[in-house]
Every structure is written in structure tokens, then in C-alpha cells.
Amino acid sequence: MKIGIIIKREYLTRVKKRSFLILTLLAPLFFAAIMFLPAILMENSEKFDQKKVIAVRDESELFLGKFENTDFNTFIYIDKDLDEAKTLVKNGEYDGLVYIPGTKLNVPVNAEIYSVRQLPMTLVTHIRATMKNVVEHEKLMASGIDPAVVKAASTTINVQSIRMSEDAEKESFSEFEFLIGILLCTLIYFVVFLFSSQVMRGVIEEKTNRIIEVIVSSVKPFELMMGKIIGIGLVGLTQFLIWVVLTLAIAGIGSTFLPTQDVFSTGTVMSEQITETAENSDTQAMLKEVFNIIDSINFKTILWCFLLYFLGGYFLYSAIFAGIGSAVDNETDTQQFVTPISLILIIPLICSGFISNAPDSSFAVWLSMIPFTSPLAMMLRIPYGVPIWQVSVSVALLFITFIIFTWLASKVYRTGILMYGKKASWKEIFKWIKY
């Protein structure tokens, strides 16, 4: 089969490129870094910070002994002039100075913090919270109310949203689903555009190299076009598979160092382990929630859908881009054709907020049905759960459109590849379809 020979060449020349190797190996490291970075930063950032010594000059004398020392901050109460205290900060004796002026009412509501270097946000928050508590306490006492009563009255309301489906009830976590959706949507936009453009560049390369006529005297233009599309598609799949495997591997290795970050093992098993081991009940609750979220997302379905829509979207757009590539003489001439088409593709990403807010609204459903927008729109909806019939219809429409557009593109391609020096326009291209 000649198409096999073409696919092989298209595939091998790209896979053997150094840039492919670099991108393939670096991207998972990048993904893993994104996954672990917050955890690593959280664990380490405060350790790296030196303990701060903060002087407190309290003229109101209301907060003496109220600022609690923490692992990171020590508070020292001083009885000096403000100017004198400032000099001490400047000389580096203290890292910062909290100055609380005395007021007539004895309920100060301002404080000033002096420092040479910027103090951590957490310290400022800590000071503010402490002062707030003290002042509120004082006010309540002044009004004759026992602060303990107020504390007892305060309540935290816990609302769980549970989505009902045929087989199970699952907790849903909209923010997380939104994030996953945006991530998938951006990723599919990126890969569809990246690999379709490669098809276009390949076609232009053959045209500008003037090798095209030798090739089409040996194979049908349609075979050449399809061979190129399939070959580059396989490059995309290879890259995708390596990414998944490598990301999993890196995540697996990483999680042995950071056990709490193992996002890929199933949530239930992990949360049980955590119940056994975790001592701090707050951490335990938080972790449990994280694993509930992960448990609520059906990664398998998402992966399959991503693959289907990547292939469908890639095939559709690469056929169109192959047609465009055949019609022009160089890459700069492609803009007038590529821009409107990429605008259509990007619509769901622009409307992502709206789609995620109402994933079952008719607008969202329509966008996920129309083949040109469905790959991106469906990625936004998938994490929220989409009825199987909608996915089936949408995928079927996508592949039917792909076949129609491949047929149209091959007609443009057939004529376009042998046209040199003629500036193509939309009108010209439609004429070629009719030949």
C-alpha cells in the first residue's frame, strides 16, 4: 500500500526530529511540575523564611501579651518612643515594628507596621486578626455580653451538592470540574491547532519544494493528503500516549515523596489510609474532600472522550488546513484563511465561563453538537457528566463532517498543489471545488 509508505515517511521524519523528542520529554515534566509545585511550595516556603522578630509598641496598652508567638514570628513588647523604635528597626534589631497609637476611647482601630523589608502577608493577617478579636472582645464586654455566648452561637453551614445519576450518587465539586474542563478545552485547542498546522506546513513545504508533482505522478493526491494527515495524527497520538504514561510515572514517583499528593490512586483507598494515620482532624477533613473530588471525576471517560474529540477535531481541521496549504504559495499567505477558521474553533473557549456555569443549557449543548466547536465545547461539559446519546451524536456528526470536508479539501488540494504563483482567494477555492 502506497499510503502506508507515505504515512511511514510523514511519521518517521517528524518523530526523529530533535524538537519532537524535547517536547515529548519536557511536557510531562512540566505537567508534573504544575501538579506538585503548589504542594512543594506550601511545604517549603515557610521553612525557608527566617523567624521574624517583631517589636510591638502599644500605646493603648490593650494588646499587651495578646500577640501570640508562632513558629515564624516572635513578638517583643517595648516601651520606647516611636522614633526610637523605628531606628531600632532600621538598624536591623527587629524585623518589624507594630505601632498602635493610644486613642481617647481606648478602642484603637488602627495600627501601623514598619519594616525595612516587606513582611509576609500571613504576618499582617495574623496581627489584624488578633487585634480584631481583642477589640471585639472588649466591645462585647463593655456591652455586658459574654463573648462565650457569641462564640457558641456562631455556626458553620455545610452544603454538599450531590448529583443523581442512574448508577450512583456522587458529590460534585463545580470549581474542580470547571478547572478540569478549562484545562481539557485549552489542551484540545492547542493540540488540534498544533497538529493541523503541521499538516498545512507539510503541504506548503511540498509545494514550495516543488516535489509535489513527482509525488502525485506516483500516488493520487488524495492518498498523499490522507497519508500526511494520518501520519501526523499518529505523531500526535504517540506524543499524547507518551505524555500520559510519563506524567503517570512521574506522578507515581513524586507521590512516594509527597504521599498526600497522590492524585491518581483512587480516593477511597487513600482516604481510608488517611483516616488511620492522620492526627490533625482539620487536615484529615481537607484531604478527605480532595480525594472525594478526585473520586467524583471519571478520568477514564474523560481520557476516552479527549482521545475521540482530539482525533475528530484534528481530522476535520487538518483536512481544511491541507486544503488551505495547497491553495497558497507560502506560509504568510495562509493568514486570511486560517484566522477566520481558528476564530470558529476558539468560540467555546471564549464562552467557557458560560458553558461551565450552565453545561446543560441549550447554547452549551448546541456548541457541543456543531462539529467545528464540539471538540472544545464537549471538553468543557464532560467533567459535569454528559448523556451518552449526546456524546454519540456529537462524535458521529464530527466524523461525518470530517468525511465531507476531506472530500471537499481533496478537490481543492488536487487543483491547488499544481498552481504556482496564483494568489488564491476564497472565490478561487470554491471554483476549484467545482472542477
Next chain:
Amino acid sequence: MNCLEINNVCKTYGTKRVLDNISITVPQRSIYGLLGPNGAGKTTLIRILNQITMPDSGNILLNGQPLSPTDISNIGYLPEERGLYKKMKVSEQAIYLAQLKGLDAREAEKRLRHWFIKFEIQNWWDKKVEELSKGMQQKVQFIVTVIHEPKLLIFDEPFSGFDPINVNLLKNEILELRDKGATILFSTHNMASVEELCDNIMLINHGQKILEGSVYDIKQQYKSHKFEIVIRPFKEAINIPDNHTILSTERDANGEMHIMVSSTQANDLITDVIREGEIVSFKEVLPSMNDIFINLVSSSNN
């Protein structure tokens, strides 16, 4: 037997008739020249033969059988617009293109090595095409065209862009391929190469055939019965009877006289001239293909 027969082929693009009822026959083991000004329809005809474009009507027979997709391996084609993948290795690329013509990879490599030795370019094997000069690339393109040993070779403007050394090489290779049994069809503007190589030609203008035949017959057909005689005269002046028309006489420094004569009777002319002096040379002046081409094309344009 005819290698190629084209019968009544027509092709129209939009409203423009590019080929109008073209018929030619190319005998086996001959070299056929396709002549015509730019835009006459040569490249379209060649693309039809390579099944890149389909004719609107008419049929084509290759070795007596209608042209079919399997004939791709029987045809070698060097297009006018020719090139190679710049970033690919010369050998890889040539093997790839040979595979597309139906050779298996191993056989292609074997033949390629043979050609590389023949052209003394073994050290190009692992080079990328972009490292080669244009003349070097042309050699590779030629090898790619003939590597699958096709029965019919089609060259579109083979000599354009080739340097004189490669033109010579190409001419010799074309003759050698013909001697080995291939049939060659090529289009060209280079009239000298037509006289040198072609057995038969067709002249085409505005999609219409205006002349076809063997180079010899055509020259006979368009000859103007002119003779160039070089003679060492016995006397100061020469006397030639009135049934021949003297067009010009010229005496050179060696005392030889160059005479241009128009005459319908070559033998009579010789007997008439032989009395006047010692004949150094006597030859009929045939019109060059270039003259015939220009005359016919300009008269058909009017």
C-alpha cells in the same frame, strides 16, 4: 509497435480549451519531442499522461492497453517544476520516491547504489538535499526519475535549469536509455536538442496540433531547395546556367568561393558547377527546427 498512442484528447479549464483534439503516436524505442510556445498545452498533456489530470475526452493507450493506475510503475516523470525534500537525506528520499513508484525498499537501495557509483556521487549518500548544489540536486532528480526502469520516460523541459555539463550528461543518458529499450517523450524549447535527439516531434500551439512527423520528413517538407557550394574557381568569374538562381556569392581569403544557390535539381547543379572549379563542399541547406518552429507558430498566431 507503438509505445504510446494518444487519441483525440481534449481538455478544457473553465472556458479555456487547453487541449483540442490532440492525437499522437510514439513508436517503441524512439525519442519524441513535444514542441510549442509557453502555454501551448504541453504540460497539461504531460500531466494527463501521468494521470495527474484526467482528460475530458479521448483515450490513451500504453503498449496497446488503455492507460490505468497500475501504469504508474511503467512511467518515469521529470516535471518542469521539480524539487526534493530539503531536510531529508538524499538516499532516504530517493528510496522513498522509488517505493512510491512500486519498488521495494531493498531493490531500490541496490539500484540506487549502482547509480551513485555510475555518477560518482557515493559520498552524497548521507547528505541532506539542502547541502547539495542545484546541479547536484538535478542529478539526484534524474536518478529518481529512472530508478524504477520505466518503459516510458517523460521529461518536461528537461534541459531548463540544468548547467551545460548536466545537459550533456542528460542527453547521453537519454540516448543510452533509448538504446536499452525505453521510449522517451520530452517537451522542450531547446531546438538544438530536438535536432540532436528526436526521431519524431509534434508542434502544438493554443492547444492544437499544428505539425507532427519525423524530424527528417519535416525538414524535407519545409526545405527551400537551397544549396551551399564551396568551390575553388578555375577562372576569375564563374558561370552558372539560369535554371539555378544564385542567391549570394562570397570569396574568402583563401580564394575559395561560397555560393548560395536555389535550385530544384541538385544533380544538374553539380554538373553545372563542376566545370567552373574544384568543388570543396556541396550541401543542401535544410531549415533549422528553430526556423520552422518560429514560422509556424507566428503564422498560426495570425
